[in-house]
Amino acid sequence: MEAQKSETHEIRTSQDVVSVRQAVRRLAVEMGFNLVDQTKIVTASSELARNTLDYGGGGSATIQSVRNGSRPGLRIIFEDEGPGIPDIALALKDGFTTGGGMGLGLGGAKRLSSEFEIDSEPGHGTRVTILRWKGL
Amino acid sequence: MLDTGNRLHEIIRKDEEGLLKDWIALQANTSGRRMTAVEEKQLQTNAGEFLAMMRQASQEGGYDISKPEWSGVRDFLTQLSAARARAGSTPVETAMFVFSLKEPLFNRLRRESKDAETLADESWKATLLLDRLGLLTMEAFQKSREEVIARQQQELLELSTPVVRLWDNILALPLIGTLDSARTQVVMQNLLEAIVQTRSDIAVIDITGVPTVDTLVAQHLLKTVAAARLMGADCIISGIRPQIAQTIIHLGVNLEDVTTKATLADAFAVALKRTGYGVFRLKNSGGNASQEA
Amino acid sequence: MERIPILKMGQFLLVTIQVDMHDRLALTLQDDLTEQIVKSRAHGVLIDISALEMVDSFIGRMLSNIANMARLLDAQTVVVGMQPSVAITLVELGLPMKGIRTALDVEKGMQTLRMYLGMNDHGQDGDGSAEI
Numbered sequence: 001m002e003a004q005k006s007e008t009h010e011i012r013t014s015q016d017v018v019s020v021r022q023a024v025r026r027l028a029v030e031m032g033f034n035l036v037d038q039t040k041i042v043t044a045s046s047e048l049a050r051n052t053l054d055y056g057g058g059g060s061a062t063i064q065s066v067r068n069g070s071r072p073g074l075r076i077i078f079e080d081e082g083p084g085i086p087d088i089a090l091a092l093k094d095g096f097t098t099g100g101g102m103g104l105g106l107g108g109a110k111r112l113s114s115e116f117e118i119d120s121e122p123g124h125g126t127r128v129t130i131l132r133w134k135g136l
Numbered sequence: 137m138l139d140t141g142n143r144l145h146e147i148i149r150k151d152e153e154g155l156l157k158d159w160i161a162l163q164a165n166t167s168g169r170r171m172t173a174v175e176e177k178q179l180q181t182n183a184g185e186f187l188a189m190m191r192q193a194s195q196e197g198g199y200d201i202s203k204p205e206w207s208g209v210r211d212f213l214t215q216l217s218a219a220r221a222r223a224g225s226t227p228v229e230t231a232m233f234v235f236s237l238k239e240p241l242f243n244r245l246r247r248e249s250k251d252a253e254t255l256a257d258e259s260w261k262a263t264l265l266l267d268r269l270g271l272l273t274m275e276a277f278q279k280s281r282e283e284v285i286a287r288q289q290q291e292l293l294e295l296s297t298p299v300v301r302l303w304d305n306i307l308a309l310p311l312i313g314t315l316d317s318a319r320t321q322v323v324m325q326n327l328l329e330a331i332v333q334t335r336s337d338i339a340v341i342d343i344t345g346v347p348t349v350d351t352l353v354a355q356h357l358l359k360t361v362a363a364a365r366l367m368g369a370d371c372i373i374s375g376i377r378p379q380i381a382q383t384i385i386h387l388g389v390n391l392e393d394v395t396t397k398a399t400l401a402d403a404f405a406v407a408l409k410r411t412g413y414g415v416f417r418l419k420n421s422g423g424n425a426s427q428e429a
Numbered sequence: 430m431e432r433i434p435i436l437k438m439g440q441f442l443l444v445t446i447q448v449d450m451h452d453r454l455a456l457t458l459q460d461d462l463t464e465q466i467v468k469s470r471a472h473g474v475l476i477d478i479s480a481l482e483m484v485d486s487f488i489g490r491m492l493s494n495i496a497n498m499a500r501l502l503d504a505q506t507v508v509v510g511m512q513p514s515v516a517i518t519l520v521e522l523g524l525p526m527k528g529i530r531t532a533l534d535v536e537k538g539m540q541t542l543r544m545y546l547g548m549n550d551h552g553q554d555g556d557g558s559a560e561i
Binding site for chain 2: 509511513515516517519520521526531532533534537538541
């Protein structure tokens with residue numbers, strides 16, 4: 001599955017979190033997603049961008065439009081060089097938090113996306129990929 | 137290789153009109169009924185066009201239909217199949233468009249071939265070619281049927297979740313059929329939109345028409361209730377049959393903050409009361425015949 | 430520095446969130462609101478989020494915080510104007526939004542607040558909104 005359009009955003013400040021979700025919204029509108037699906041992918045992106053900032057010590061988000069045959073999709077890859085997640089299964093459970101927040105970021109983003117992939121190891125940073133296929 | 141490819145186009149070119157005539161006659165017979173004048177004219181046009189394209193493609197691209205020279209023929213067949221699928225033809229009828237070309241084609245091959253070996257070779261190549269083209273029509277047919285089904289499913293989804301305005305500020309959502317996650321999305325969207333437009337305070341979700349309530353269905357229901365709440369509307373779930381009540385208790389589903397009623401009528405009565413309405417009989421036979429709902 | 434304006438409407442305060450908030454703005458709003466509640470002795474706070482096209486867990490947390498702080502200061506909070514697509518997403522996200530009342534719009538929100546304040550002794554809830 002190749003990316004047809006790709007833009008990378010740095011996530012270093014809380015304003016960057018806003019920029020990332022605005023960029024995701026722009027691309028989702030351009031690709032013709034319906035309003036509910038737009039909101040879902042934008043919200044998921046906001047959660048993950050915030051995680052990248054708060055727990056990953058900053059990183060980047062790469063926003064891509066992809067295609068699987070005739071089906072278009074919107075994919076975002078969040079990467080950071082932070083401490084990594086020791087227990088992913090635990091992190092995906094709602095309510096889990098190390099920072100005193102609500103801890104819904106990972107699980108929530110997963111529920112709001114068509115596809116979700118996470119790659120993380122203590123000391124090796126974290127990469128989370130979410131994808132939303134365009135609905136009917 | 138150029139030599140054998142050219143044979144086919146030569147054969148066609150030599151007697152294109154005759155070939156066309158024989159081929160059309162065969163097709164008219166296989167459909168099992170008499171064609172209308174319109175259908176006949178359509179067939180003439182399609183067959184003529186197809187034959188001409190085949191002649192050209194085989195001249196330029198030999199027997200390999202995956203070559204770009206054959207793309208015109210492939211597209212033509214794909215479109216023809218889709219059109220026929222929409223018109224209600226069977227896949228066999230559509231494939232026969234291609235397969236019925238074999239007989240008149242092989243007749244001419246036999247006449248033109250110098251020896252048995254050449255004839256066998258040519259026939260084999262031609263039959264492979266036509267088989268592949270015929271299968272292409274079936275594939276295209278299948279695909280367009282699938283698209284029709286998908287579209288109908290979506291329409292059904294939209295149609296089967298109406299939101300009804302029972303009274304000022306009171307909506308009813310009679311659910312018929314199972315509540316899967318795709319349907320729940322449509323239900324939520326319709327309900328929330330109705331809440332915004334009618335500014336309703338209460339929505340009665342009637343599940344009389346929902347056959348089974350398992351954990352997933354219960355979750356979907358609770359999601360819908362939660363979404364309505366976020367829009368400032370309270371929900372009442374009605375149509376709780378005894379079996380459903382048992383299932384819900386067994387599953388341990390928490391319906392604590394949701395009002396539930398056995399019938400839509402009961403739910404409506406509660407909704408009226410909550411929104412400050414009472415119901416009374418017009419012709420009172422003495423005294424205060426106000427019957428509060 | 431930009432601030433979100435807080436309007437006084439009788440004994441209520443009205444906050445209209447129209448921008449895509451970043452952290453500092455949200456924290457400032459919480460501070461400003463608590464200050465205003467005390468200053469104007471308000472008993473009700475209306476937060477209008479009809480312009481928000483997205484509510485994530487951060488904003489959800491902010492709304493919860495505001496509601497909790499307001500309650501400590503004897504004021505009720507009602508969040509109004511949530512967009513349908515936002516509501517559906519929130520429900521899918523699984524955000525509990527505990528202790529936050531919601532209403533369709535400012536008008537219904539005020540009705541709710543008035544009902545709540547008027548029926549304080551009976552402890553019963555009226556129409557138009559529900560506590561989540």
